[in-house]
Amino acid sequence: SAVISQKPSRDICQRGTSLTIQCQVDSQVTMMFWYRQQPGQSLTLIATANQGSEATYESGFVIDKFPISRPNLTFSTLTVSNMSPEDSSIYLCSAEVGANVLTFGAGSRLTVL
């Protein structure tokens, strides 16, 4: 099964700044996904990122706030723009490693002051 590395693992950010989270997969994957997990809550899909096409965003998430890059089959980035305290959360990268089967990174825990 694929191994996903995410960085940073955690960060403390100032209101109004932006942060880019990097996700590296140790094998080529077609589909990658970004999820948000607010403290003590479930996972909410932000967007689907396929190489060679624009990311597809779920309801409530927009590209201006969460721009995503997918330059190749092993890498993706998620930027959280113009952060506010409400963006404090764990951001999880995942990849499809089999039919519908997802594996997850360890997550990036962001705290916005």
Add this chain to the structure above:
Amino acid sequence: GENVEQHPSTLSVQEGDSAVIKCTYSDSASNYFPWYKQELGKGPQLIIDIRSNVGEKKDQRIAVTLNKTAKHFSLHITETQPEDSAVYFCAASGSGYALNFGKGTSLLVTP
């Protein structure tokens, strides 16, 4: 879209007892139902999954059952151990690729 309900939200069992977590889903087109275990500070880890053409699947102390007619599926953990303590999430996936997750069950296994 798909709506996944999960119960209970918390569950405490004695070591050696069984634990059962139940989920229901709304989209009859859903055909893939995984269970993830998330330990503190870690990402979710797939522990078992089932597809709609199967009614039950077992892997050592863990089993999952699926009732497509009633649109519910359950996780069964037998002979629980303290290291089973974690948050467990069910999920469902249908016509799209993305997984829709339940709200999670915090399982505590006490020695």
